Amino acid sequence: MQVSIETTSGLERRLTVGVPAEQIDTEVNKRLQQAAKSVRINGFRKGKVPLKVVKQRFGAGVRQEVLGEVMSRSFYEAVQKESVKPAGQPAIEPKQMEEGKDLEFVATFEVYPEVALADFADLEVTRLQAEVTDADVDKMIEVLQKQQAEWEDTKRKTKKGERVNIDFEGTIDGEAFEGGSAKNQFLVLGSDSMIPGFEKGLIGCKTGEEHVLDLTFPDDYHAEELRGKAVQFKVTVNGTSAQKLPELNDEFFAKYGVEEGGLEKFREEVKANMARELKNAQQSKLKTQVMDALVAKHELDLPKALVQSEIGALRNQMIQRFGGAQNAQLDFASILPDDMFKEQAERRVKLGLVVGELVKANEIKVDADRVRGMVEELASTYQEPEEVIQHYMSNRDLLASVESAVLEDQVVDFLLAKGKVVDQESTYDDVIKPAEKDA
CATH class of the missing domain: 3.10.50.40 (Chitinase A; domain 3)
Incomplete structure (x- = not known):
């Protein structure tokens, strides 16, 4: 196999690959011989069809199938040989496909950018500190009453x-x-x-x-x-x-999962949920500041293929949120154009590349205890937490999503240890409300 590679512009690469005709012909003949053993053609017994007849009938189709597989396989062998990492699928253009001649094709694709990690010694973030007060609980109970009013x-x-x-x-x-x-x-x-x-x-x-x-x-x-x-x-x-407003009685408490213990137990449950929400909001705002710093400190050329893929994912999320399955006849690409998601998609791709390099450069491994702890915290909001824990731990996709979140948290902790965290007294309401730019 002959391979040559050139840089066309930025992250784009053009790979020219040549495959000997003998390799193609050998694979085509092998498949035709296998087909001859089982193919049924009028006038011939099964397994007795001459190879020449099989080739006349099926040769063109088998050759196209082999060419497609060889180009795909040869592309990935070639990028490994050249030590390049494609970002997204290549555009493959055949140049020479005639029978008896060497196969030649050109693959155009983008590669991942090199990420030069910034210095985080000057990183400074604000950590909002607050507690859930009795007044906060009173206000939340009134909100719950209004929901049932x-x-x-x-x-x-x-x-x-x-x-x-x-x-x-x-x-x-x-x-x-x-x-x-x-x-x-x-x-x-x-x-x-x-x-x-x-x-x-x-x-x-x-x-x-x-x-x-x-x-x-x-x-x-x-x-x-x-x-x-x-x-x-x-x-x-x-x-x-x-x-x-409904009365604060056992009937009302039962609607929120409190079957016994009266008002005192109900207030405990409300306060515990608010404390959990407060903790998550504190961590989320701290994490957002760190991620903003990651974006600001790194300038990268972003592979268009990755950005486009992220745009598609964001669009699909919005379609699902607004009942896309029930409106399949709508042209969502025109209703929700790429520009609507481009900025967010570029941010996600940049963060993914930088966080990935941080993890690799600093050999950060997922903490299994933190994964278990996050699963248990998620499960604690359900009536049968043990069942939820088992469901997460036995489902590879669900567990992978938790591991990804934990790894991001570990990256945040790693960077905070290098920078400076300034504590600022705040209130429950101010901590949990969305930041203005996200509202």
Whole structure:
């Protein structure tokens, strides 16, 4: 096998491979001889079909099959010989495939970039410190009550947080516009579901009243044609209602898995879940700072094939999240274009390359005890934790995902040991809320 390789641009390589005709012909003849033993052709007994006849009937197809397999196998033998690591699948272009002549093909592909690891001695991150207070637990229990609350009709004037049922019609310069009207729509006052001023204008209203709201669409409104436009909404209030919170009793506690122990046990469970959520949020924000530093400290040429693959994965995640299986007829590639995911995909690919080099250069191995601990923590939120643990430990794919997460955590710990961590007092609410750039 003859091999030559050249750099065309950046990470792209062009590999030219030549395979002797004898190697191709030998494999084709071998397969035709095997076929002759079992093929059935009218006029001949099974196993007695002359090789010449078999070749006339099946030779072209068998040769194409062999050529495809030889090109694939020869490509991977060639890249090993040249000590290059392809990133993604190659584009293979045959140059010479005539029978009796040496096979020649060209494979174009990208290689992984070399990663020169940065110095992390100047790394500085902020670790938010907080505890779950009784007031935090009270607030969370109120949230849980509101999730189970019922709406009761009211006769009095509405307050913020209460609900109205309305008909409304919006006009701009006296003309109705698309999406500007609705009937029997429920709206919680203070939910910020409508444009600024709409909900505020309905606080203090009563059932049966009509209101005219003169407002302005925000300059950053999602519909470009409405941005900054003055609008008038005529609103009819069909009904008003307020939330009736459920009592904190055994029936309520049972809905959240607390069968005995009353309010005291329920508060313990709520606080334990909040503490777990707080810990995860603290670690997540610390990890995000480290990963941001990894991205900022490394400049890499990224293989287009890897970025494109990541774009596809991100798109599929979003499709699944919004019920893609039920909307298979939709053209998601046009609805969710590549540009929508490109920045995030490039970040993921860069992080993967840098983290991989860190692991390799520093011989970081997955800590089996930490893997077990993470599985146990995941399982602790289920009613039968032991069953969940066994399920994870016996499922290679699930366990691999946990190992990957643990390895990332170990990389973060490794880098934090080299840098500086500054503790900052905070609150439960501030720690668990998403960072602004991710919100």
